Amino acid sequence: MHSTQHQHLSAASTDEPKPIVWSIAASDSGGGAGIQADTLTIHDLGGHPCNVVTAITAQNSIHISQLTTSDAAVLTAQLNCLAADMPPKGIKIGVLTSAQQVRLLSHWLQTNLDALAAKLGQSIPVIWDPVMLASNGHMLTESTAAPSTSDYLALAKQVSLITPNYSEFCRLTETNHSENMHDDWQQQLQKFVQKTGTNVLLTGGDQASQQAVDWLYTEQIEHTSAKHLQQLIGFSSHRIATQHNHGTGCTYSSGIASAMALGYPLLDAICIAKAYVNQGLTAGYAVGQGPGVLSRNGWPQRLSDFPTIILPAQQSLLLNEKLRFTKVQTPLQVYPVTQSVGVLEQVLAAGALTVQLRIKGSIEPVELEQNIKQAIDLGRQYQAQVFINDHWQLAIKHHAFGVHLGQEDMLEADLKQIADAGLALGLSSHGYFEILLAAQRNPSYLAIGHVFPTPTKSMPSQPQGLSKLSRYGQLLQGKLPLVAIGGINAENMATIKQSKIDDIAVVRAIEEAVNPGLSWQNLQHHWQQNQ
Ligand SMILES: Cc1ncc(COP(=O)(O)OP(=O)(O)O)c(N)n1
Ligand SMILES: Cc1nc(C(=O)O)sc1CCOP(=O)(O)O
Numbered sequence: 001m002h003s004t005q006h007q008h009l010s011a012a013s014t015d016e017p018k019p020i021v022w023s024i025a026a027s028d029s030g031g032g033a034g035i036q037a038d039t040l041t042i043h044d045l046g047g048h049p050c051n052v053v054t055a056i057t058a059q060n061s062i063h064i065s066q067l068t069t070s071d072a073a074v075l076t077a078q079l080n081c082l083a084a085d086m087p088p089k090g091i092k093i094g095v096l097t098s099a100q101q102v103r104l105l106s107h108w109l110q111t112n113l114d115a116l117a118a119k120l121g122q123s124i125p126v127i128w129d130p131v132m133l134a135s136n137g138h139m140l141t142e143s144t145a146a147p148s149t150s151d152y153l154a155l156a157k158q159v160s161l162i163t164p165n166y167s168e169f170c171r172l173t174e175t176n177h178s179e180n181m182h183d184d185w186q187q188q189l190q191k192f193v194q195k196t197g198t199n200v201l202l203t204g205g206d207q208a209s210q211q212a213v214d215w216l217y218t219e220q221i222e223h224t225s226a227k228h229l230q231q232l233i234g235f236s237s238h239r240i241a242t243q244h245n246h247g248t249g250c251t252y253s254s255g256i257a258s259a260m261a262l263g264y265p266l267l268d269a270i271c272i273a274k275a276y277v278n279q280g281l282t283a284g285y286a287v288g289q290g291p292g293v294l295s296r297n298g299w300p301q302r303l304s305d306f307p308t309i310i311l312p313a314q315q316s317l318l319l320n321e322k323l324r325f326t327k328v329q330t331p332l333q334v335y336p337v338t339q340s341v342g343v344l345e346q347v348l349a350a351g352a353l354t355v356q357l358r359i360k361g362s363i364e365p366v367e368l369e370q371n372i373k374q375a376i377d378l379g380r381q382y383q384a385q386v387f388i389n390d391h392w393q394l395a396i397k398h399h400a401f402g403v404h405l406g407q408e409d410m411l412e413a414d415l416k417q418i419a420d421a422g423l424a425l426g427l428s429s430h431g432y433f434e435i436l437l438a439a440q441r442n443p444s445y446l447a448i449g450h451v452f453p454t455p456t457k458s459m460p461s462q463p464q465g466l467s468k469l470s471r472y473g474q475l476l477q478g479k480l481p482l483v484a485i486g487g488i489n490a491e492n493m494a495t496i497k498q499s500k501i502d503d504i505a506v507v508r509a510i511e512e513a514v515n516p517g518l519s520w521q522n523l524q525h526h527w528q529q530n531q
């Protein structure tokens with residue numbers, strides 16, 4: 001790749017400090033895996049890599065000729081020295097060669113992690129890739145000092161995510177390994193997660209299927225909808241046919257650690273890291289006579305590199321047929337969202353062509369239906385696109401132009417019925433995972449929030465901010481209409497324009513105005529001026 005193009009794709013932000021990410025792993029003298037792969041990944045995704053070397057391998061693209069373990073004093077010195085001055089925002093753990101190393105690290109994390117997190121004022125994600133065998137078949141644990149299952153379990157309890165492949169998972173759970181996954185892997189996964197309290201991403205790299213599916217069983221995840229906790233979630237990509245795949249697992253796990261260090265919650269971080277791996281595999285290259293390595297091309301920006309999300313518990317999302325929702329007339333521009341039919345009428349009279357009725361709180365069913373019917377009738381009168389939030393059955397009954405649903409509602413509503421009734425569908429999203437999940441349903445528009453802090457609604461997600469919003473805009477530009485929402489007003493709306501987002505939705509900027517119609521006209525004028 002051309003160096004200027006690479007610079008353009010690089011994730012490094014100019015004004016934010018680079019988050020420190022530790023890679024606690026073994027050195028690969030061939031530069032494809034281990035510390036070297038982690039370092040390249042962390043740097044490429046915009047972090048600052050720090051290294052704690054657990055072992056030195058003499059290795060080329062064909063074989064490992066020697067493995068030299070760092071002794072306990074060397075390992076401890078590296079950890080303590082970094083902790084004193086360069087606390088991590090994310091940690092990736094790779095090869096640990098002995099029971100002694102596994103125990104030392106468990107103990108060190110148990111003793112130090114909370115204090116480091118308190119100093120930083122945020123939790124520190126620890127991603128453990130329990131690599132035991134190199135891809136060339138060389139054992140990476142010392143046969144005379146191999147960790148026991150209880151050593152592994154103790155470390156499992158100190159980390160946020162474990163990323164074993166199938167054979168490593170069998171070793172962690174003491175189940176017999178066969179070439180292909182056992183029928184009961186789902187129960188095994190759930191049992192292990194419940195026992196350790198730690199999320200596990202069972203990676204499909206060592207399986208032979210056409211789709212490379214990684215299965216996450218979740219326990220606790222910060223800033224994530226409760227709907228996705230204690231669930232099985234699949235991340236599926238078409239398997240990329242290449243022999244240049246040395247270091248895939250290291251890249252994946254350090255990619256997750258890097259994305260989390262940059263402030264992405266776990267589910268988003270997995271999507272980013274999987275896309276980064278797919279991008280690297282697609283352009284993988286030879287470095288010796290054996291399997292080559294992943295290419296490094298910066299932050300992933302191609303939608304086709306991102307995984308398809310599978311939620312087995314949501315049968316309605318497993319429909320093979322692609323649903324077709326009525327398209328929206330675009331641009332939506334400034335899209336007012338209100339709980340009041342009176343405000344809705346005022347903005348329609350002022351010229352708004354897309355509006356949403358969003359009624360929350362307790363309301364008598366009769367009154368609710370009356371409000372919804374009135375809003376839909378007004379939409380017809382003003383020839384506007386009126387969306388009804390949440391109440392999709394009433395929206396269908398009264399022939400609304402469209403329905404707006406949140407992620408939780410999307411999992412429960414009958415989307416096929418909405419499509420078959422000829423309505424448009426707007427979906428909410430908060431980050432990569434929800435964006436991918438919503439985009440898979442082929443909605444008429446996608447809302448992305450919340451951009452800035454807002455008191456209007458309490459959400460598990462954190463404000464996205466403008467740099468994340470730009471990444472979502474780049475990923476989806478031209479694929480479907482994108483609407484930013486959350487904390488947007490006349491003062492900050494111009495900043496949204498830079499992020500390739502088509503439209504904005506506002507609640508308070510309209511509802512709290514003395515004259516909502518005039519206020520909409522002013523916002524709309526500002527938005528158009530910034531085109
Ligand atoms: C345009 C737009 N974007 C997002 C939302 C939020 O919808 P949802 O997640 O369903 O949350 P509630 O609005 O129901 O609280 C929206 N309404 N409109
Ligand atoms: C209703 C809603 N949904 C959001 C999301 O992120 O999904 S943010 C939000 C509130 C937006 O209100 P205001 O314009 O007053 O900040």
Ligand SMILES: [Mg+2]
Nearest residue numbers: 389390405406
């Ligand atoms: Mg809703």
